[in-house]
């Protein structure tokens with residue numbers, strides 16, 4: 001008899017597989033292969049305790065990264081949303097879509113490496129602003145005005161002045 005076990009395997013909990021017969025977690029993998037969709041791995045396993053055999057289907061999921069917003073609310077990190085915001089800031093500016101994609105790729109890698117499971121939205125904003133500034137100052141200002149939500153026009157003008165002076 002074949003038991004099938006579905007397991008969403010998070011990076012954080014690599015040992016979540018349990019034997020369906022005796023709940024033991026130590027097992028031996030007899031055979032592994034990808035399913036046709038390429039996203040799921042099918043493994044034949046043998047329990048190290050009762051020798052029961054079962055099949056597991058594992059899907060790798062990235063642990064979700066939460067963004068803490070200015071008002072304390074949390075929302076899931078959205079790559080699409082960031083790219084949309086950056087494209088808007090770079091409209092009619094000499095910053096290519098490839099550059100924007102590459103920026104967000106780099107940001108994502110950075111966040112997964114050093115941030116925990118939560119990151120302040122201001123940190124993301126600062127990081128992107130710093131890089132955007134090197135590419136295009138107008139795009140930078142547009143992006144900064146959205147992200148920093150300048151409270152007064154004078155604050156905004158000060159930023160512009162500092163930029164044009166440099």
Ligand SMILES: [Zn+2]
Pocket residue numbers: 019020021022023024047048049050051052
């Ligand atoms: Zn077992």
